[in-house]
Amino acid sequence: MSETRWIHWIDGDAEHTARWHSETGMPAPRRVVPADDRMNASTAHRLTCEGTALLWQGDYHQARQLLRALGRRVDRKTSAAPTSPTAAFHLQRRASGHRARVLGRLLVPLGADHTLALRRAPDVRAACEEAYGPPPSTPSVVSLRELLGVLGAHQWRTKGVDVPAIGARIHPHYGVFSPVRGEYVDLVARAPLPRPASHGGSAFDLGTGTGVLAAVLAHRGVSHVVATDNNPRAVACALANMSRLGLTRQVEVTSGGELFPPGRAGLVVCNPPWLPAKPNSALEQGVYDPGGAMLHAFLRGLAAHLLPGGEGWLIMSDLAEHLGLRAPGELRAAITAAGLHVAGRLDTRPEHPRAADTADPLHAARAAEVTSLWRLTAQPPERSPAPPHHAQGRSPAPES
Incomplete structure (x- = not known):
């Protein structure tokens, strides 16, 4: 974080101070009260909804149970049925934001060495160091909900995600979008490579x-892939994965403020965030992109970074169209406006469990979703020459 923030609370007659830490950008709570196993869920729900944060000083497993109980109470609140998929999306986003704020007010203390100072607490030091960096010189306080996310990310990083297309596992880091939706990876694995990218070619x-x-x-x-990202976590993650896979000679991982690296390539691949909406936290930036900024930057800059005969592969879901966040035909119009041409398209259906979850408020849109790989070129696709014209529609006589 760019600046150190502190929280204060009173326990008995003593006043305490600790450093506030939030990777999600959650502001430091203004009012903090101690809480332990004696606090029931109803009281905790009332206080957290009023904006009071609870600094837990009891048993770790009791804290997790209280967090689940708070989640059930938050989820009980119902609203009028949405009138459209767009209304359902915005309603869900508001509910998700409210849920994150309320549940994020159950706090736990971390020691100066990242030790979780609660009874029956697990050893969280390795997970915290992966997410937060080296231990600080002072104790800190974090949201239990965020800490559980850190622990989950540590497990994913340890065991990795199986990627059949490479016959190996990819190990995601905390704060880096995990490739659990394998259908888009499979599209890249089976799309025909353009000639400038094969036979010793290059790609971005x-x-x-x-x-x-x-x-x-x-x-x-x-032969040579330049992989770019402006997220330092992603750069470190990609470097670690390329080293683990023995691909450091083929794949060059770079960081920087520009979307495109210098030069041109025979293939440029881009999998931007699929939904043009505002993320609720920094950790959601892999899914939500206000106004589709990355998408449009890719389309505007693609032609200038392609070698002759090269292609740009845009990987996009049409979920935004089904939710009313992007008009039908808007993407194709943006492609045309950028002076690009569609050489082909590969489609696939989602395989993740939420697509079949009828209890999901966005089920209808998710069930209709199609993920596509758009093959884009800077020149119109080559067409086969038309057959010569013959009078009266007769076929030409065979050559002797």
């Missing part, structure tokens, strides 16, 4: 994240 992977798509391209024989 924009917004590489874990580096999974760069690894797929290298696995397919692309």
Whole structure:
């Protein structure tokens, strides 16, 4: 974080201070009161809804139970049925934001060495160091909900995500979008490589994240892949994955403020955030992108970064269209406005469990979702020459 923030609370006659830490950008709570196993869920729900944060000083497992109880109470609140998919989306986003704020007010103390100072608490030091960096010199306070996310990310990082397209596992880091939706990876694995990218060619992977798509391209024989990202966590994650996979000679991982690296490539791959909406936290930036800024930056800059005969592969879901966040035909119009041409498109259906969850408020849109790989070129696709014209529609006589 750019500046150190502190929280204060009174326990008995003593006043306490600790450093506030939030990776999600949650502001430091203004009012903090101690809480332990004696506090029931009803009282905790009332206080947290009023804006009071609870600094837990009891048993770790009791804290987790209280967090689940708070979640059930927050979820009980119902609103009028939305009148459209767009209304359902915005209603869900508001509910999600409210839920995050309320549940984020159950706090736990971390020691100066990242030790979780609660009874029966697990050892969280390795997970915290991966997410937060080296231990600070002073104790800190974090949201229990965020800490559980840190622990979950540590487990994913340890065991990795199986990627059949490369016959190996990718290990996501905390704060880096995990490739759990394998259908878009499979699209990159089976799309026909343009000639300038094959046979010793080059490729760019924009917004590489874990580096999974760069690894797929290298696995397919692309000799030099430049993988870029402006998120330091993603750069570190991609570097670690390329080293683990033995691809450091083929894949160059770079960081910087520009979307495109210098130069041109035979293939430019981009998997931007799919929903043009505002993220509720920094950790949601892999899914939500206000106004589709990355998408449009990719389209505007693609032609200038393609070698002759090269292609840009845009990986996009049409969920935004089904939710009314992007008008039908808007994406194709943006492609045309950028002076690009569609050489082909590969489609696939989602495989994640939420697509079949009828209890999901966005089920209808998710069930109709299609993920596509758009093959874009700076020149119109080559067409086969038309057959010569013959009078009266007769076929030409066979040559002797």
